[in-house]
Amino acid sequence: MTKVVIIGCGFGGIEAARSLAKSNVDVTLVDRTNHHLFQPLLYQVATAGLSAPSIAAPIRHILRKQIARGRLTVLMGEVVDIDVANRAVALDSGERLPYDELIVAAGATHSYFGHEADWAPHAPGLKTLADAFELRRRVLLAFERAECESDPAERAAWLSFAVVGGGPTGVEMAGTLAEIARHTLRGEYKRIDSRATRIVLVEGAPRVLGALPEDLSARAAQQLEKLGVQVLAGARVTGIDASGLDYDAGHGTQRLPARTVIWAAGVAASPLGRLLAERTGCTLDRAGRVIVEPDLSIAGHANIQVIGDLAAAKSYPTRGEPTPVPGVSPGAKQMGRWAAANLLRRRRGDATRRFRYIDYGSLATIGRHSAVAMVDLPLVGPVKFSGLPAWLFWLFIHLYFLIGFRNRFVVLMDWAWAYFSFERHARVVADAPRPAPPQT
Amino acid sequence: MTKVVIIGCGFGGIEAARSLAKSNVDVTLVDRTNHHLFQPLLYQVATAGLSAPSIAAPIRHILRKQIARGRLTVLMGEVVDIDVANRAVALDSGERLPYDELIVAAGATHSYFGHEADWAPHAPGLKTLADAFELRRRVLLAFERAECESDPAERAAWLSFAVVGGGPTGVEMAGTLAEIARHTLRGEYKRIDSRATRIVLVEGAPRVLGALPEDLSARAAQQLEKLGVQVLAGARVTGIDASGLDYDAGHGTQRLPARTVIWAAGVAASPLGRLLAERTGCTLDRAGRVIVEPDLSIAGHANIQVIGDLAAAKSYPTRGEPTPVPGVSPGAKQMGRWAAANLLRRRRGDATRRFRYIDYGSLATIGRHSAVAMVDLPLVGPVKFSGLPAWLFWLFIHLYFLIGFRNRFVVLMDWAWAYFSFERHARVVADAPRPAPPQT
Numbered sequence: 001m002t003k004v005v006i007i008g009c010g011f012g013g014i015e016a017a018r019s020l021a022k023s024n025v026d027v028t029l030v031d032r033t034n035h036h037l038f039q040p041l042l043y044q045v046a047t048a049g050l051s052a053p054s055i056a057a058p059i060r061h062i063l064r065k066q067i068a069r070g071r072l073t074v075l076m077g078e079v080v081d082i083d084v085a086n087r088a089v090a091l092d093s094g095e096r097l098p099y100d101e102l103i104v105a106a107g108a109t110h111s112y113f114g115h116e117a118d119w120a121p122h123a124p125g126l127k128t129l130a131d132a133f134e135l136r137r138r139v140l141l142a143f144e145r146a147e148c149e150s151d152p153a154e155r156a157a158w159l160s161f162a163v164v165g166g167g168p169t170g171v172e173m174a175g176t177l178a179e180i181a182r183h184t185l186r187g188e189y190k191r192i193d194s195r196a197t198r199i200v201l202v203e204g205a206p207r208v209l210g211a212l213p214e215d216l217s218a219r220a221a222q223q224l225e226k227l228g229v230q231v232l233a234g235a236r237v238t239g240i241d242a243s244g245l246d247y248d249a250g251h252g253t254q255r256l257p258a259r260t261v262i263w264a265a266g267v268a269a270s271p272l273g274r275l276l277a278e279r280t281g282c283t284l285d286r287a288g289r290v291i292v293e294p295d296l297s298i299a300g301h302a303n304i305q306v307i308g309d310l311a312a313a314k315s316y317p318t319r320g321e322p323t324p325v326p327g328v329s330p331g332a333k334q335m336g337r338w339a340a341a342n343l344l345r346r347r348r349g350d351a352t353r354r355f356r357y358i359d360y361g362s363l364a365t366i367g368r369h370s371a372v373a374m375v376d377l378p379l380v381g382p383v384k385f386s387g388l389p390a391w392l393f394w395l396f397i398h399l400y401f402l403i404g405f406r407n408r409f410v411v412l413m414d415w416a417w418a419y420f421s422f423e424r425h426a427r428v429v430a431d432a433p434r435p436a437p438p439q440t
Numbered sequence: 441m442t443k444v445v446i447i448g449c450g451f452g453g454i455e456a457a458r459s460l461a462k463s464n465v466d467v468t469l470v471d472r473t474n475h476h477l478f479q480p481l482l483y484q485v486a487t488a489g490l491s492a493p494s495i496a497a498p499i500r501h502i503l504r505k506q507i508a509r510g511r512l513t514v515l516m517g518e519v520v521d522i523d524v525a526n527r528a529v530a531l532d533s534g535e536r537l538p539y540d541e542l543i544v545a546a547g548a549t550h551s552y553f554g555h556e557a558d559w560a561p562h563a564p565g566l567k568t569l570a571d572a573f574e575l576r577r578r579v580l581l582a583f584e585r586a587e588c589e590s591d592p593a594e595r596a597a598w599l600s601f602a603v604v605g606g607g608p609t610g611v612e613m614a615g616t617l618a619e620i621a622r623h624t625l626r627g628e629y630k631r632i633d634s635r636a637t638r639i640v641l642v643e644g645a646p647r648v649l650g651a652l653p654e655d656l657s658a659r660a661a662q663q664l665e666k667l668g669v670q671v672l673a674g675a676r677v678t679g680i681d682a683s684g685l686d687y688d689a690g691h692g693t694q695r696l697p698a699r700t701v702i703w704a705a706g707v708a709a710s711p712l713g714r715l716l717a718e719r720t721g722c723t724l725d726r727a728g729r730v731i732v733e734p735d736l737s738i739a740g741h742a743n744i745q746v747i748g749d750l751a752a753a754k755s756y757p758t759r760g761e762p763t764p765v766p767g768v769s770p771g772a773k774q775m776g777r778w779a780a781a782n783l784l785r786r787r788r789g790d791a792t793r794r795f796r797y798i799d800y801g802s803l804a805t806i807g808r809h810s811a812v813a814m815v816d817l818p819l820v821g822p823v824k825f826s827g828l829p830a831w832l833f834w835l836f837i838h839l840y841f842l843i844g845f846r847n848r849f850v851v852l853m854d855w856a857w858a859y860f861s862f863e864r865h866a867r868v869v870a871d872a873p874r875p876a877p878p879q880t
Contacts, residue, residue, distance in 0.1 A: 034580060035868045051491035053866040060628040061863065073630045076584040093588045129870040140474060144516040148533045188500040190513045410853070410865075423501065425850075426493040428475045430569040 001026045002347055005089050005097050007079050007272065008105035009036050009059050011329045012308030015336030016103050021066035023344055028073045028097055030089070034058055037129065038402055040329060041411070043169060046126055046135035047176040048426040049418055054411050055402070056129060079106075079272060084279045084301065101303050101343050104272060104290075105336065108309035108327070111268030111287070119240040123261040126169055135262060137429045139177065142260045143185060146192050159197045160258040162245055164237050165265030166203030166210070168364045171220060173262055174201040175367035178227040183422040199229045200256060202247055204236045204265070209364055209372065211326065216372040219386045223370040232256075237265070267327065269310050280304065285312040294322070294354035296339050302346060307335035315357035325357045329401075334358065365394045368419070441466045442787055445529050445537050447519050447712065448545035449476050449499050451769045452748030455776030456543050461506035463784055468513045468537055470529070474498055477569065478842055480769060481851070483609060486566055486575035487616040488866040489858055494851050495842070496569060519546075519712060524719045524741065541743050541783050544712060544730075545776065548749035548767070551708030551727070559680040563701040566609055575702060577869045579617065582700045583625060586632050599637045600698040602685055604677050605705030606643030606650070608804045611660060613702055614641040615807035618667040623862040639669045640696060642687055644676045644705070649804050649812065651766065656812040659826045663810040672696075677705070707767065709750050720744065725752040734762070734794035736779050742786060747775035755797035765797045769841075774798065805834045808859070 002025040006013050009031035017029050035056040044050040059074050066072040075097075081090040082102070089097045110125035112118075124134050139161070146158035159181075163174045181197035188194070201208065201224060207217040208224070208231060221231045232249065239246035244257040269288035277284050282298045283291045289312040290298065296313060298304045307313070313335060314322040325331045334357055342352040361375035361382070371390035375383050385393075395415070402408045418424055442465040446453050449471035457469050475496040484490040499514050506512040515537075521530040522542070529537045550565035552558075564574050579601070586598035599621075603614045621637035628634070641648065641664060647657040648664070648671060661671045672689065679686035684697040709728035717724050722738045723731045729752040730738065736753060738744045747753070753775060754762040765771045774797055782792040801815035801822070811830035815823050825833075835855065842848045858864055 033869065034584060051493045051866075052870060053488075053491045053868050056868040058628075058867040060625075061867065064628050067630055068627050070630070075588055076581075077588060091588075095588060095590070129868065133870055141516070144474060148515055148517060148531075148535060150535070185500075187508050188498075188504050190507055190510070410850070413850070413853075426491075427498040427501065428493050428496045428569065429473065430492060430573055 002100045003098055004028070004101045004103065004343065005030065005099040006103045006105060007031075007089065008107055008270075008308070008310075009033075010039070010105060010107045010308055010332060012107075012332035012336040012339075013103070013105035014059070014062065015333045016105065016307065016340045017063060017066070017072060017336075019337050019340030020343070021063070021069070021071050025071070025101075025344075025347075026073075027066075027071060028075060028099075029059070029063070030075050030077055030079060030091065030097070031059060032076065032078045033128075034060075034076050035129075036062055039127075040398060041402070042126055042129075042132050043172045043176065045129065045132040045426070046139070047173065047180060048136055048140065048424040048428070049176070050411060050414055051426045052129050052132070054414065082272075082275060082279050084304070087303075099303075101347075102305070103336075103339050103343070104276060104304065104306045104310060105308045105332070106270035106272040106310050108267045108269050108287075108289075110263060111266035112263070113266055115240070119263070122240045122242055123164060123245075123263040125263040126173070133430070136426070138260050139180070140427060140429050143189070143192070143194060145259070147189050155192060156196075156198075157243060157257050157259045159192065159194075160244070160256075161197065161199045161260045161262070162256055162258040163199070163201045163262045163264055164240075164245070165263065166201055166205070166208030166231070166233065167264060168209065170201055170203070170262075170264035171208055171224065171364055171366055173264055174199055174229045175224060175227050175365070175370060178224075178229050179367050179422075180424065182228055184424050184427075186422075197228075198258075200258065201229050201231050202235050202237060202245070202256070203231070203233045206234045208233060212362055212364065212372060212374060213384065216374060216384055216386065220364065220366055220372045223366045223372075223386070227367045227370065267309070273306075273310055276304070276306070287312075295342050295352035296335060296355050297342070297352070302352075305339040305343065307339050308332035311335065313355055313357075315359075316354040317356060323357075325355070326359075330360060331357055363390070363394050363397065365391060442540045443538055444468070444541045444543065444783065445470065445539040446543045446545060447471075447529065448547055448710075448748070448750075449473075450479070450545060450547045450748055450772060452547075452772035452776040452779075453543070453545035454499070454502065455773045456545065456747065456780045457503060457506065457512060457776075459777050459780035460783070461503070461509070461511050465511070465541075465784075465787075466513075467506075467511060468515060468539075469499070469503070470515050470517055470519060470531065470537070471499060472516065472518045473568075474500075474516050475569075476502055479567075480838060481842070482566055482569075482572050483612045483616065485569065485572040485866070486579070487613065487620060488576055488580065488864040488868075489616070490851060490854055491866045492569050492572070494854065522712075522715060522719050524744070527743075539743075541787075542745070543776075543779050543783070544716065544744065544746045544750060545748045545772070546710035546712040546750050548707045548709050548727075548729075550703060551706035552703065553706050555680070559703070562680045562682055563604060563685075563703040565703040566613070573870070576866070578700050579620070580867060580869050583629070583632070583634060585699070587629050595632065596636075596638075597683060597697050597699045599632065599634075600684070600696075601637065601639045601700045601702070602696055602698040603639070603641045603702045603704055604680075604685070605703065606641055606645070606648030606671070606673065607704060608649065610641060610643070610702075610704035611648055611664065611804055611806055613704055614639055614669045615664060615667050615805070615810060618664075618669050619807050619862075620864065622668055624864050624867075626862075637668075638698075640698065641669055641671050642675050642677060642685070642696070643671070643673045646674045648673060652802055652804065652812060652814060653824065656814060656824055656826065660804065660806055660812045663806045663812075663826070667807045667810065707749070713746075713750055716744070716746070727752075735782050735792035736775060736795050737782070737792070742792075745779040745783065747779050748772035751775065753795055753797075755799075756794040757796060763797075765795070766799075770800060771797055803830070803834050803837065805831060
């Protein structure tokens with residue numbers, strides 16, 4: 001039986017596994033965590049609106065029917081090598097997984113543009129559940145520190161937040177932080193007024209949400225300002241340390257004091273891209289993504305396909321020029337299904353097909369009642385809308401795609417609660433930093 | 441205005457703060473975390489049945505009305521000293537909190553009977569949310585490691601769990617582990633049969649749940665065995681390492697191989713007990729608890745009261761001998777209210793009253809449909825029951841006392857879901873241990 005190994009259990013990997021499990025192949029799925037993460041809502045965990053299990057489901061549980069049918073093995077482990085010559089994936093446990101077909105869907109991590117060592121400790125990003133917990137910890141503890149602080153300047157610094165990167169994640173984080181400061185925490189402190197919190201969104205490009213049309217970008221910026229977020233576009237970050245960041249908006253270096261800096265700017269492909277390049281000679285783009293063939297395989301290695309955020313893939317429409325596939329979850333899902341179909345075609349001796357991405361539109365939420373959307377309707381063409389309708393649309397879409405009925409229901413309850421009470425139920429910091437025991 | 445400082449925000453501290461906030465005093469509440477923890481359900485977080493925010497609520501949110509009235513300050517911080525002569529509590533932030541009245545409710549931690557350094561790394565306990573996450577991680581990863589293991593002996597070791605301590609926590613943990621192995625994970629692995637899991641409950645005393653009458657203990661042991669837990673009573677643990685534990689059941693040292701060992705045995709008072717002893721000359725008992733006066737104050741320091749798990753307190757009934765107050769949440773709550781009332785009496789110039797604990801009974805759950813209960817009914821006297829009625833009673837009591845309507849509702853939903861589906865929704869390990877990046 002054909003042995004397929006899939007590396008990574010994000011949107012791409014899980015779709016590929018589901019598609020293949022219907023066929024007569026033997027699939028092994030490897031991931032270094034035990035869960036599939038619904039990343040579009042990860043910022044809600046970071047901002048204490050949702051608890052982790054609401055957006056993370058055990059991979060085994062999602063795929064339990066496929067496992068029970070005997071066609072699928074799920075292994076938790078880290079890939080340490082890909083032996084292309086002998087067709088085997090080496091895991092950190094020492095196990096080698098032989099494969100006839102390999103699908104690499106290892107995703108992306110954040111990039112600090114070469115400043116990993118200096119910036120990462122001061123400006124955590126948001127890719128994994130551990131990241132989300134770290135951000136939640138920093139955000140909630142900043143208000144606690146402000147309450148304990150007697151020096152007004154220090155207090156203001158603890159009440160200053162900078163979000164670097166004006167893409168969807170940065171916009172969501174900044175908008176939600178503003179809501180927390182203005183509504184959720186209001187009246188719960190005695191010494192500080194949480195409404196005095198300063199939230200600055202720093203974006204290097206001239207506008208936020210650069211992937212959307214200009215008018216939607218402008219509307220998003222307006223909605224952010226209305227929520228109390230200061231938008232600093234066209235400002236390139238040149239330094240980050242424990243007490244704030246430096247930026248250059250064209251008038252030389254300026255300083256933005258902020259005890260809490262959140263990184264939502266750069267994305268870099270998984271290090272497995274580099275490993276694949278060394279083992280197969282494939283080319284990487286600037287972000288470390290594998291430049292794949294039109295059918296998602298690697299040049300000269302028809303049995304290795306790369307999908308999701310790790311792939312620099314193009315969409316080949318029936319008419320017109322190929323366009324890059326955006327790094328969003330529908331893209332990864334569609335690639336997962338496409339790779340599975342191409343794999344089966346090739347095993348049958350048929351020709352593979354060039355990938356075609358179906359773009360249903362773009363969507364970004366900002367906060368309560370605030371979102372911008374562009375939906376591509378058949379015949380009608382792109383329709384743009386914003387504000388409450390876009391926010392309701394966003395709510396519906398995200399609930400719909402959240403895996404598992406229970407999660408969907410719980411998340412809806414959490415949101416309904418948060419909506420009417422302004423409360424965020426997950427305001428819990430598990431491990432307070434523990435200083436040395438009493439000096440006695 | 442009288443300045444009151446309360447240290448610790450467990451059941452005792454929060455009840456004291458609530459009681460005092462009704463009077464004309466100025467209360468400051470200090471805790472090293474930002475949340476109040478409903479500890480009786482902590483084992484559910486450790487066993488992936490509940491998410492952390494379901495049983496932990498932000499202290500500020502619980503007490504927001506008292507804060508809004510201007511009588512209460514909540515500070516997150518660690519107490520580093522108590523300056524009894526100058527009546528001030530020193531925090532790690534450098535702040536000094538002057539007090540007229542001090543209530544110390546710093547609780548307990550686990551004790552390894554002098555083996556902290558050797559045993560703690562191999563057998564984590566269960567007192568904080570961080571502990572619960574660590575246990576969840578170990579339990580879930582043990583099954584993942586078993587699935588990855590090719591050596592049958594190693595596989596069996598990963599599928600062996602030992603729980604040390606047959607009190608309520610140990611019994612709950614062992615029973616729930618058995619449920620997970622027999623039901624939740626069944627059919628989700630390809631290489632292992634999770635039902636082959638071995639779960640051993642090790643107790644040094646001759647029977648589990650020693651605080652309950654003998655017949656209820658025996659019934660609990662029966663119910664455990666029925667769930668698939670092996671009960672090893674009268675077995676004293678003499679060593680714990682990475683691959684299992686040594687015990688002595690009266691026939692010399694024997695070995696119990698188990699890759700996962702959970703510590704539910706010893707409880708030691710917070711180190712603040714020792715600090716208080718040095719500063720006030722008060723006496724500690726063997727577990728490090730402060731031996732308090734009949735009115736819960738410290739001998740010679742009427743303005744310092746110690747409550748909850750940190751206090752070795754006695755209950756003075758209207759008739760008969762005083763009896764020790766058990767270390768359970770109703771005890772801590774009652775002491776919190778009592779300490780607040782005594783404080784106000786003394787400030788008014790009235791005499792304080794000796795503490796009287798009202799015992800409503802004892803209750804321990806074991807697993808699905810399994811629990812034992814003893815309820816003290818007025819006129820009727822103690823009534824014992826077990827099995828399904830006791831389990832339903834346990835469910836009702838725990839939901840009733842869970843703070844905040846929302847949590848109660850969410851927990852009920854989670855339990856209903858778990859009951860009918862056998863699924864546990866929080867089977868998520870946030871931070872998989874990350875080995876070094878690929879050796880390329």
